[in-house]
Structures are given as structure tokens and as C-alpha cells.
Amino acid sequence: MAGRRRHLRRRKSWEYGDGAINIRVGSRRSPRRFYEVTVSGARDAPRFARCIDDQVRAFPRDPIVISINGYQPWLQKVLGTCIEDYWSEIADLAREVQFAETMQFPEKASKRGDDVPWTFILDYMNVPHVYYWSVDMEPPESDDYGLPAIDTYRFRVGAWECGKGACRFDREVPVAIIFTKPTPVCEHVVTELMFPFLYRDNDFDQPREDEEGICWLFSRLYWLLTDWQNIISAVSIRLEEAETNSHERHLPVKTRTRMLHREVDRLYELKEYMRFHNRSFKKLQKLKDDVPKQEQKDPLWNDMDDAVEDLEQYDSTMDSLKERFNNLIELEFNIQNALQSDQGQFLTTIATLFLPLSYLASIWGITTITWPPIWYLYAAIPVLIVSIIFTASFPFIVRRIQKVFYPIEEYRIQLQPRNFTMLGEELPANVDIPGGGGRQGRVKHKAPRMAAHESARSRSKSRIRPEKVDDE
Incomplete structure (x- = not known):
């Protein structure tokens, strides 16, 4: 019993007993485009090895794609039956996918030699609702402000592009291993979407170098799992909601600002x-x-360029959305300041109306004055009328005085044709072209040699009398 307790204390956080792992091996023979093997320990390694061997025999030189949806300490022994031993850290990548929070750029797993695999860990991004709707599940609950947790946007994937030389059964067969988490969404993506998506690609069987292999795998998983356009659409919807709440005052200002x-x-x-x-x-x-020069014309590189351009455009759009949210925050503060100013103006008006009456009441409250109380009414009514007239006319009088002493003038600049490019012209009219005085000189024309000779003569005259040409 004590030994078992010591064993439990030594158990790592990622070890969950003898939990089974589903491993899918891509195959064009299967209707689902893969064969599935469930392993619950190192004793199941021969069944996995037979599956790989059958795949290699059935489709010689066909790339092998292996999907693994979890991690166990014995996973490396299972993979070791098919993958060379000097790549013994493959299972560690599965552990990092499950429990680490950092991301890893696509890079070589080792710098000790040329024939080394490429690895990466990346969080592909999409709207959480899309992930859960795809498996007929309800999306996770959002927080009090209607925002889903950032973790629900992520589809965490780790990949190990072994390339050629890794498979024990055939050195010429490229091998790629993809690690995911054992969640319903990941299971749906792997079993229903990923293998058919990869096999439908026309470039799947194209022979390529290891560098091209990692680029192909990275980009294809990106196109399958990431959709920044969906995220931007969701943010735009929330922006419209925030604008409606702000303009129509549906929520308290503090709640709107926090949102x-x-x-x-x-x-x-x-x-x-x-x-x-x-x-x-x-x-x-x-x-x-x-890569060799003849392989640099692969359409894969054009896809990479398109992805970079799209991401830069999405980044610009996100900046615009962020700026609009900040403008709404500034609008909320401006509205609050305006409301406080209006409230202060209302209180000032009330004080202006009743201050003279309060002054009269203080006079009648002096104990040494024995005037009859009715006299206060006779004095208060005219004072109140004068206060009302003064309060109503004071803003108008101030505006009239400001208009007399500080007149507001409107200055409007007239548009001039010379400041713009006319239709059919290649240069704006305000560009001074040497030897060209009129608009016809600013447009390219295909003229005969005689016309070119005449224009040369006119240019020579313009050099002699430039001031006269300008006046004309």
C-alpha cells in the first residue's frame, strides 16, 4: 500500500492510468480514408506496426499520415515499432500539445544532422460556435459580457513531419504525425474532415523535399482549421451590438464601458x-x-504567399475594428461629460431663478426688520419675473454679443480643374512637363513622324520665349 502511494506521488500530471489512445493511419482503401487502431499500452504496439506495414505494402511510396489524439508514457514505445529510434522525442510533442500553453514555430527538431524531422505546435483559430456546431453540440457558455473564453477559439495541433527515412518498413515513404487533444471536436475533425481533406488535395502525392513537406502540412491544416474571416465577422456583429447599446442607451453606461x-x-x-x-x-x-530551382515553381509557394497577404489584410481589419471600439469608448465618455454639463447648466438656471428670492427671504428674516410679510410678496413677484426674463434672454444676448465682436465667417475653397486629373489623362494637370504647355502635351499619343518633328520645333520656340508661353 505504501509503495502504491509512493507511485501515485511520482505520477506526473499528464499520466492518466491506462487510458486508451485512438491512432488513425491514413489509407485510401478505407471508405473513411483511414484505419483506426486503439492502443491501451505497449503490448498493443505490434497491432499498430501491422497496420503501418499493410499501408506501406498496399500503397508503395504513398505518404503516411498518422493522427494521435492523446498522450501516455508508453506512446513512444508504440511509435518506436515503426519510426526509427533516433527520433525518440516524438511522443514528447504529444505531451506538449496536451498540457503546455506555449506555441512553437515550425523548426527542425534537431540540429545534429541534415536528415532531421520538422516539428511545430500551433493554435489554429476559429469561432468557437463553428467548432461545436460541427459536432451538433452546444457552444460553451460565455462570460457575463458575452465573450467566449480565448481557449475555445483555439484548435491546438502538433505535427511531426518526419519526411523520408523515418519509416522502418520503407525508407522512401514520407511520414507525418499529427497530435490533437481527445475532445469531441478534435475527434470529429480527425475522423470526418482531416483525412478526406488531405487526400482530396491534388498535391498530396507530389514528391517533395522535407522543407516542402512541412510547408504543405502546415498550410493545409491552416486552411482546414483556421478561418479568421469567421472571427472578424463575429467581432463585427458584436461591434454592431455595442453601437446599438451605445446609441439607444439599452444598458447602464458602466456596463457598456466595461463591455x-x-x-x-x-x-x-x-x-x-x-x-x-x-x-x-x-x-x-x-x-x-x-529547395531545388525546378521545385520552386510548385503552387504550394503561391498558396503560402496568399496566406501571408490574407493575414496582413485581416490584421489591418482587426486594427480598424479595434479603433471603432475605442471610438465608442471615447463616445461614452463624451456623452457622459455632455450629460454632466447639461445637468450643471440646469442647476445653474435654477440657482439664477431662485437666488434673488433667497436674498429677499434672508432680508425679511432679519429680526430687526419689522416689515409686514405681505411686502415680501409684493417684492418677490417682480423679482421673480425679472429673473425669468433674464434667465431666458441671457443666452440669446451672449450669442448676439459674440456675433458682433467675434463674427463667424465661412471661407470655402473653390475647386480648380488644374488640381485634378481629367478623364483619359495619365498625369495630373498640375504637373509641369518640360516642353508641354497644354493638356494635349500631357497625354501620350501615337503621332506620325511629321507631327513629332513639328512638336520638336514648337518645343524649341518655347525654350526661347518661356514667359510668353506661360501667359498664353
């Missing part, structure tokens, strides 16, 4: 992941120089 601040914070978080995607693509683009 807007949370939206801005969320945009900053999303932009961090977007920039990580952008930097990852740019890092992979540099691998183009390492």
Missing part, C-alpha cells in the same frame, strides 16, 4: 495569435531558397 474594454482586450489577444500565424508563414517562406 467595450473587454472587446478591445479580446482583439489584442486574437491579434497575438494572428501575428504568430503570420510569422510562421513568413518563416516557412524562407525555405523556398533551400
